[in-house]
Structures are given as structure tokens and as C-alpha cells.
Amino acid sequence: MDYQVFLEKPKSFYKNYPRKDGNIEVTHYCPGCGHGVVHKYIAEALDKLGVQDRSIIVSPVGCSVFAYYYFDVGNEQAAHGRAPALATGIKRAQPHSIVISYQGDGDLAAIGTAEIVHAANRGENITVFFINNAIYGMTGGQMAPTTLEGQKTSTSPLGRNPANEGYPIRVAELLATLKAPTYIERVSLHDVKHRTQARKAIYKALKCQVDKKGFSLVEILSQCPTGWKVDAPQSLKWIEEKMLPYFEVGVKRDLTEDAKPIDPPARIWDTDAIIKNLGLMELDIRPRAARDTILDKYRDPRFKIAGFGGQGVLTMGIILAGCGMLEDYNVAWLPSYGPEMRGGTAHCHVTISEKPIGSPLVTNSTVCIAMNKPSQEKFEKELVPGGLLIRNSSMIDIAPERTDIEILSIPATEIATDLGSLKVQNMVILGAYLEKTNVIHPDTLEMVLRSMLKKAALLDLNKKAIELGREHARKND
Ligand SMILES: Cc1ncc(C[n+]2csc(CCOP(=O)(O)OP(=O)(O)O)c2C)c(N)n1
Ligand code: SF4
Known part of the structure; x- marks a missing residue:
């Protein structure tokens, strides 16, 4: 005899609900819910x-x-x-x-x-x-x-x-x-x-x-x-x-009858318009690091950037994320706030990627920037094998423990002090990182800095710090 099924489970349900062993046909809801x-x-x-x-x-x-x-x-x-x-x-x-x-x-x-x-x-x-x-x-x-x-x-x-x-x-x-x-x-x-x-x-x-x-x-x-x-x-x-x-x-x-279908704009953020708004039109064409010249090991970096409050680690993260955004990468920046506002430790997670980013949380970093000793102690171990540790050797008097990673030591605090402002130690490190990896085009960095620093003297100071960081990385490579 042929049967015709009239009542069946919608296809948008799973056939069984193996939430727990045993009864796979019912949900967890109370009877009558x-x-x-x-x-x-x-x-x-x-x-x-x-x-x-x-x-x-x-x-x-x-x-x-x-x-x-x-x-x-x-x-x-x-x-x-x-x-x-x-x-x-x-x-x-x-x-x-x-x-x-x-x-x-x-x-x-x-x-x-x-x-x-x-x-x-x-x-x-x-x-x-x-x-x-x-x-x-x-x-x-x-x-x-x-x-x-x-x-x-x-x-x-x-x-x-x-x-x-x-x-x-x-x-x-x-x-x-x-x-x-x-x-x-x-x-x-x-x-x-x-x-x-x-x-x-x-x-x-x-x-x-x-x-x-x-x-x-x-x-x-x-x-x-x-x-x-x-x-x-x-x-x-x-x-x-x-x-x-x-x-x-x-x-x-x-309003379902009257409402007109709305097609979302292809881009929610129009970076070109933002650049114009920031008065950066003279750089009409957005620079991009020549992506094919970036070594595979430095591509799509996932950063843990850490240090004392005041060392500019969150700012460094924002600048990196801003640069990535201007170069049409997918980016994520996740700060970790806490008592660092009063001088404790601070860190942020940054991802710059050609691929979509599943989570802003960085657990296996490819780059660890440690501005002080506790940061190196805490985050060095999270680096993937072959990852890059950039350490502020002015503030870290212990050697890294890992032997399977690349290490760049730079006396950023000293260099910044010689320049006349402790505040730019983060820029020294940033310069060193970019020189080593070539992930971001120098013009992109300048655009981001110019959008953040309105005073010419401040911009100059930051640019000098970046250049000294670059120089150090070149000499010590
Ligand atoms: C941040 C946070 N606060 C409180 C809870 C505890 N909590 C779990 S379910 C729930 C209420 C759910 O009630 P309702 O939204 O009415 O859903 P129902 O269970 O009635 O379907 C609360 C307060 C939680 N899990 N997370
Ligand atoms: S009956 Fe109430 S308590 Fe039970 S599953 Fe439904 S909503 Fe939750």
C-alpha cells in the first residue's frame, strides 16, 4: 500500500536532536512550553x-x-x-x-x-x-x-x-x-x-x-x-x-506594502570619502605596500601588543589597524583596559588580514610587541613557532625563553628619551616593525599619523621616532 506523508518535520530542522544521549527526537523545552x-x-x-x-x-x-x-x-x-x-x-x-x-x-x-x-x-x-x-x-x-x-x-x-x-x-x-x-x-x-x-x-x-x-x-x-x-x-x-x-x-x-526594497551599499565605510574628509586628498591614490614583496611569514599578522599604561600600546594598535584599513585589509583592534589607565599593564589584540576575520581575539599571535618585562613574560609564550618578538630592550632585562621564534630587540625607551619625548617609544618600535616586515607602505602610515596629529611639531617628532626605529631595524637585521 502506498502511503503519502502529509505531516513531516520542516527541512530547516535537523532530523534528530542529539543534544544528549538517549532521546534524540525531543527538544530540551519543558512539556507545554x-x-x-x-x-x-x-x-x-x-x-x-x-x-x-x-x-x-x-x-x-x-x-x-x-x-x-x-x-x-x-x-x-x-x-x-x-x-x-x-x-x-x-x-x-x-x-x-x-x-x-x-x-x-x-x-x-x-x-x-x-x-x-x-x-x-x-x-x-x-x-x-x-x-x-x-x-x-x-x-x-x-x-x-x-x-x-x-x-x-x-x-x-x-x-x-x-x-x-x-x-x-x-x-x-x-x-x-x-x-x-x-x-x-x-x-x-x-x-x-x-x-x-x-x-x-x-x-x-x-x-x-x-x-x-x-x-x-x-x-x-x-x-x-x-x-x-x-x-x-x-x-x-x-x-x-x-x-x-x-x-x-x-x-x-x-509598511510592508509601501516600503521599497533597500539594497545595502556595497561598502558601509567609504574609505575614500573618509580620506577626503580628513583633508588628505593630495594623496589621491591610496598607497599599498607591494603585497607580493611581503614575505609569507609576515603576511596577515596577528599582534599582541603589550606594555605599561602610558607606553602607547593601545595607540600603536589603533595606528596599525588604521593603516591596514586604508590599505583595504580586513582589520580588528581589541583593547584590554584595566588598571593600566593608572600605570598598570595594558595590551591590545590587532589583526590585519586579507581574509575575513572570524574573531578579534588573538590567541596565537604571529607578532608580539613587548614594551616591558611583564609583557614579554606573559605573551612570548603565545607566539606561534616562527613568530616575531619585538622587545623594548631598554625595559626588559631578561632574555626571551623561546628558541623557535625570530627576535628583534630595540632600546626604544632610550631612543625616545634621546629624542626628547618618552611618548614616542611606541613609534620607535612601530618603525622597526614596519622596516622589518614591509607590511604597510610608509605613505599609509604617514596618512594615518597626519589624521591623528594635528600639530606639525608633534607629527615631526613622531616621524623622527619612526625613522630611528627603521634605522635600528636596518642595522640590526
Ligand atoms: C550577563 C548575564 N546576566 C544574567 C544571566 C543569567 N540569565 C540566564 S537566562 C536569564 C533570563 C532569561 O529569561 P528570558 O529572556 O525571559 O528567556 P526565557 O528563559 O524565559 O526563554 C538570565 C537573567 C546571564 N546568563 N548572563
Ligand atoms: S516552560 Fe518556561 S522554563 Fe520551561 S523551557 Fe519553556 S520557557 Fe523555559
């Missing part, structure tokens, strides 16, 4: 729109953090509340991708209030699914910004009192007051009729993004039987009786 229903509607919509292979879901912090075990699409997991910011970055870097920010009410409306408001206000072409279950589910039922007046939670044991905790926030209405969003609707999961509408809204929000029409958000009133301490059927009644009167379902904003 609304998250699973919403997941299903999203997966169905992705199938229907034919965008599974270019979709990326940003998981939040909350019960739905494990979305990556279920959806067979790309995934990034954001820090608490930051999903719209991460989604923005992904969408801008990969405009063709379909990016979903999936968030609970603790995540979106408490710790992440700023991120969602600004993503909506910028009209990012992303889709947000906002699960409003009036509580923090994952952490055991604390009060959320959407907790109802009088609702008892573990942190409002006498019931939410607006005089103490404010009123429940109506996120859909709040965001609908902004000018930029295209589509915002609130739906509910409490009965079949409302679930049908939820399914449609989820599809429509995703279609809005596929059609490049801008920011869309669906707020979903979703049951959390565990947090509400009721059983599954009672949780549906709870939505109907308690939530619906305050959180009115319906469309809050819909």
Missing part, C-alpha cells in the same frame, strides 16, 4: 521561503539558547541581550543572509533594552522573534519587564507592584512609535485561531526581510507552564485570561 511551537513556525516559514541555506539564527541567553541544536541553519550565540547588535553585524557583513534574532523578554526587554531599540530605530533589515512569557524562564521564574501587575514571581513574591517595579512594558507598541521599523505585530499561542495568526505573522516578518523591506518584529505571547507553576492546559488559559487584556494582539505597524 511555547518555544517549541514558535521554532516550528519559523522552520516552516524558512522552508516555504526557500532560504534555509542562507539563514542565520542568533540565539539569546535564556531557555532558547540551544536553538542551534534544532535548526539546521547557521547560528551565532549572543551575550545576554546583545542579539540585535550581533544580528546587525552579521546582516551588514553578509547582506544576502536572512538573519533572525530570537529573544526572550528578560533578554530583549531587560538587559537588552538598548540593543533592540537601536536596531529597530536604525531599521536594520533583520527579523526579531520576541518570546513574551512574562517571566525569566531559564533562571527559575524571576520578574521580567513584561511580568504583569500583581503577578507573583520569585523576585516579586507579593506580586508585581508598579510603585516598586514599574509597569509591564508593551514592547510591540513601544517600538511601533519609532519611525524606521517596517512590520511589528503581537500574536499569541493560546488557541488554534491565534496560533494560525502567529504562524502567518512569523512568515510575513521573514518575508519582509527576504524582500529587503527592513526591520520586522513579532512579539509572541508564549506559555511557560514551569515558570508560572501551572500545567500545560492551564498555561493556555493563563495567557487568555491574564496576558491578553494587557498585551493586546494585532498589527502595530505594517
Whole structure:
């Protein structure tokens, strides 16, 4: 007998969920939880729109953090509340991708209030699914910004009192007051009729993004039987009786018909325009180090630059990143602040690469610049074999331990002192590095310095320091 399958799992789900050994067919959600229903509607919509292979879901912090075990699409997991910011970055870097920010009410409306408001206000072409279950589910039922007046939670044991905790926030209405969003609707999961509408809204929000029409958000009133301490059927009644009167379902904003599809500009940052703005037009053609002359071992450098606060290590990182940017490399600069502002140690991570950069964090550096002894002790060991250690020998009285790396010692503090300013010890080192590796064209460095240093005397001093660094590297090579 021939069978025809009418009900099947959406293709945008994995066939099995091997999150844990044993039951590979079910999710980790509590019985009766609304998250699973919403997941299903999203997966169905992705199938229907034919965008599974270019979709990326940003998981939040909350019960739905494990979305990556279920959806067979790309995934990034954001820090608490930051999903719209991460989604923005992904969408801008990969405009063709379909990016979903999936968030609970603790995540979106408490710790992440700023991120969602600004993503909506910028009209990012992303889709947000906002699960409003009036509580923090994952952490055991604390009060959320959407907790109802009088609702008892573990942190409002006498019931939410607006005089103490404010009123429940109506996120859909709040965001609908902004000018930029295209589509915002609130739906509910409490009965079949409302679930049908939820399914449609989820599809429509995703279609809005596929059609490049801008920011869309669906707020979903979703049951959390565990947090509400009721059983599954009672949780549906709870939505109907308690939530619906305050959180009115319906469309809050819909410009999907009128909105014109927006194609993102090919480049978000127009470096040529920036150069003009900085008054550097006379160098019309951006210089580039002749890339084919750079030795393979110096290509795509990943730096750890470290020293005392005041030795200019963060500035050195910014200058290097700025140079890389002007030469059309991908760049990342990640400072590590701390008590260094008052004279402790400081360091930064810098990557300059022809390839896309997965993370700004540098763990296996190819270049370590140590401006003082603790920096050499700490970061020398992170260098890859064959990596380059540049050490400020004025401040480091111990020899490097590694024998499998290249070492360039330079008395940068002494040279800078002789020049009359301790402040340029970083420039001495920078000059030495660039002379040795030829990664950045000298004219590029000058352009960056001129954009940062407006006083001619200061520019001259820095240029002299760089030249002395170069000279030292030439003599000691
Ligand atoms: C920075 C940070 N603060 C707090 C937490 C603890 N935490 C984990 S989940 C969560 C709340 C999640 O609630 P909600 O967003 O409503 O999602 P639900 O679990 O209800 O789906 C909190 C506060 C955390 N992981 N990280
Ligand atoms: S705690 Fe609530 S939101 Fe979390 S999985 Fe259980 S029912 Fe769902």
C-alpha cells in the first residue's frame, strides 16, 4: 500500500536532536512550553521561503539558547541581550543572509533594552522573534519587564507592584512609535485561531526581510507552564485570561506594502570619502605596500601588543589597524583596559588580514610587541613557532625563553628619551616593525599619523621616532 506523508518535520530542522544521549527526537523545552511551537513556525516559514541555506539564527541567553541544536541553519550565540547588535553585524557583513534574532523578554526587554531599540530605530533589515512569557524562564521564574501587575514571581513574591517595579512594558507598541521599523505585530499561542495568526505573522516578518523591506518584529505571547507553576492546559488559559487584556494582539505597524526594497551599499565605510574628509586628498591614490614583496611569514599578522599604561600600546594598535584599513585589509583592534589607565599593564589584540576575520581575539599571535618585562613574560609564550618578538630592550632585562621564534630587540625607551619625548617609544618600535616586515607602505602610515596629529611639531617628532626605529631595524637585521 502506498502511503503519502502529509505531516513531516520542516527541512530547516535537523532530523534528530542529539543534544544528549538517549532521546534524540525531543527538544530540551519543558512539556507545554511555547518555544517549541514558535521554532516550528519559523522552520516552516524558512522552508516555504526557500532560504534555509542562507539563514542565520542568533540565539539569546535564556531557555532558547540551544536553538542551534534544532535548526539546521547557521547560528551565532549572543551575550545576554546583545542579539540585535550581533544580528546587525552579521546582516551588514553578509547582506544576502536572512538573519533572525530570537529573544526572550528578560533578554530583549531587560538587559537588552538598548540593543533592540537601536536596531529597530536604525531599521536594520533583520527579523526579531520576541518570546513574551512574562517571566525569566531559564533562571527559575524571576520578574521580567513584561511580568504583569500583581503577578507573583520569585523576585516579586507579593506580586508585581508598579510603585516598586514599574509597569509591564508593551514592547510591540513601544517600538511601533519609532519611525524606521517596517512590520511589528503581537500574536499569541493560546488557541488554534491565534496560533494560525502567529504562524502567518512569523512568515510575513521573514518575508519582509527576504524582500529587503527592513526591520520586522513579532512579539509572541508564549506559555511557560514551569515558570508560572501551572500545567500545560492551564498555561493556555493563563495567557487568555491574564496576558491578553494587557498585551493586546494585532498589527502595530505594517509598511510592508509601501516600503521599497533597500539594497545595502556595497561598502558601509567609504574609505575614500573618509580620506577626503580628513583633508588628505593630495594623496589621491591610496598607497599599498607591494603585497607580493611581503614575505609569507609576515603576511596577515596577528599582534599582541603589550606594555605599561602610558607606553602607547593601545595607540600603536589603533595606528596599525588604521593603516591596514586604508590599505583595504580586513582589520580588528581589541583593547584590554584595566588598571593600566593608572600605570598598570595594558595590551591590545590587532589583526590585519586579507581574509575575513572570524574573531578579534588573538590567541596565537604571529607578532608580539613587548614594551616591558611583564609583557614579554606573559605573551612570548603565545607566539606561534616562527613568530616575531619585538622587545623594548631598554625595559626588559631578561632574555626571551623561546628558541623557535625570530627576535628583534630595540632600546626604544632610550631612543625616545634621546629624542626628547618618552611618548614616542611606541613609534620607535612601530618603525622597526614596519622596516622589518614591509607590511604597510610608509605613505599609509604617514596618512594615518597626519589624521591623528594635528600639530606639525608633534607629527615631526613622531616621524623622527619612526625613522630611528627603521634605522635600528636596518642595522640590526
Ligand atoms: C550577563 C548575564 N546576566 C544574567 C544571566 C543569567 N540569565 C540566564 S537566562 C536569564 C533570563 C532569561 O529569561 P528570558 O529572556 O525571559 O528567556 P526565557 O528563559 O524565559 O526563554 C538570565 C537573567 C546571564 N546568563 N548572563
Ligand atoms: S522554563 Fe518556561 S520557557 Fe523555559 S523551557 Fe520551561 S516552560 Fe519553556
